[in-house]
Amino acid sequence: MVIELAGVRKTYSGVRSGHTIAVDGLTLAVPRGGVHGFLGPNGSGKTTTIRILLGLVAADAGEVRVLGAEVPHELARVAGSVGALVESPQLFPAFSGRRNLQILATLADLPTTRVDELLEFVGLRERADDRVKGYSLGMRQRLAIAAAMLKSPELLILDEPTNGLDPAGMVEVRELIRALGSDGRTTVFLSSHLLAEVAAVCDAVTILRRGQLVATGDVAEVLAMAGGEGQLRVGLRDADEVARAAGVLAEGGFGATPAPPNGLVVAADDGARVNALLGAAGIWASELTAVRPDLERAFLDLTAEGEATA
Ligand SMILES: Nc1ncnc2c1ncn2[C@@H]1O[C@H](COP(=O)(O)OP(=O)(O)OP(=O)(O)O)[C@@H](O)[C@H]1O
Numbered sequence: 001m002v003i004e005l006a007g008v009r010k011t012y013s014g015v016r017s018g019h020t021i022a023v024d025g026l027t028l029a030v031p032r033g034g035v036h037g038f039l040g041p042n043g044s045g046k047t048t049t050i051r052i053l054l055g056l057v058a059a060d061a062g063e064v065r066v067l068g069a070e071v072p073h074e075l076a077r078v079a080g081s082v083g084a085l086v087e088s089p090q091l092f093p094a095f096s097g098r099r100n101l102q103i104l105a106t107l108a109d110l111p112t113t114r115v116d117e118l119l120e121f122v123g124l125r126e127r128a129d130d131r132v133k134g135y136s137l138g139m140r141q142r143l144a145i146a147a148a149m150l151k152s153p154e155l156l157i158l159d160e161p162t163n164g165l166d167p168a169g170m171v172e173v174r175e176l177i178r179a180l181g182s183d184g185r186t187t188v189f190l191s192s193h194l195l196a197e198v199a200a201v202c203d204a205v206t207i208l209r210r211g212q213l214v215a216t217g218d219v220a221e222v223l224a225m226a227g228g229e230g231q232l233r234v235g236l237r238d239a240d241e242v243a244r245a246a247g248v249l250a251e252g253g254f255g256a257t258p259a260p261p262n263g264l265v266v267a268a269d270d271g272a273r274v275n276a277l278l279g280a281a282g283i284w285a286s287e288l289t290a291v292r293p294d295l296e297r298a299f300l301d302l303t304a305e306g307e308a309t310a
């Protein structure tokens with residue numbers, strides 16, 4: 001595991017606002033490899049958790065391990081293998097992208113030999129000698145990711161790296177993160193409040209709501225869990241057939257609800273099986289369509305405030 005949290009809790013006490021429980025008993029294990037999304041709405045505790053992982057704020061309770069080292073006491077042992085990008089990157093605008101990486105490498109006592117390779121990797125080779133102040137936001141962000149990669153980290157922690165970027169910049173940074181996650185050496189832990197981003201770049205995801213874990217696992221698994229099982233829309237001839245089909249499907253173990261005018265929505269992923277059951281009963285569906293689970297809806301449901309809604 002590259003990240004292990006057990007019962008982690010962090011409360012901030014504000015002068016006016018009283019106590020805010022930012023992280024509320026969070027237990028989480030992130031396995032090595034790929035891109036792990038850390039998804040939650042604004043204020044759900046993502047940045048606080050990341051700051052705890054990096055030893056920037058102390059947890060009030062719980063255990064934290066990064067690359068097997070206990071945080072904060074043993075963090076120094078693994079700090080050289082953990083790259084991070086939290087909040088806006090510290091770059092020197094008057095210097096070129098290449099010079100920035102060289103300076104940052106030297107300051108961190110790292111070899112400058114990887115600078116060119118990294119510039120190439122983040123797609124800045126051609127702009128490497130231009131001043132950073134002329135870079136777009138997306139280019140700066142890619143340079144900052146290159147800076148975090150200088151130490152060839154085993155774990156790269158990125159806190160909302162596409163925040164503030166335009167759609168093209170977002171795509172560039174996402175592609176870069178995908179490439180990082182598939183190189184096999186770096187595990188990326190990526191926070192985001194955008195479900196689409198996590199769906200696009202992550203292999204696994206943890207969903208956070210009000211400092212608590214709502215779901216964790218492979219992206220497909222978690223989304224399936226969130227969206228319930230798949231659904232099929234079945235089109236039929238008339239109300240009579242709808243009633244007969246519902247009966248046949250119920251016997252076959254499928255729940256079905258009427259979908260006017262003459263259809264059924266069936267809780268099932270396996271269209272062939274539904275079709276076969278109906279066919280065996282002499283019912284020929286005029287339509288059989290998978291209803292795509294609405295991912296955005298699923299995320300909102302999982303992170304909703306928890307009031308019962310009818
Ligand atoms: N330094 C602080 N002092 C007081 N309260 C804080 C502090 N940092 C965070 N909080 C509060 O803790 C809660 C969690 O904040 P956090 O920044 O961890 O959430 P987040 O998931 O990163 O949100 P966002 O998506 O907006 O970045 C929020 O209610 C926030 O107001």
Ligand SMILES: [Mg+2]
Pocket residue numbers: 046047048159160
């Ligand atoms: Mg944040």
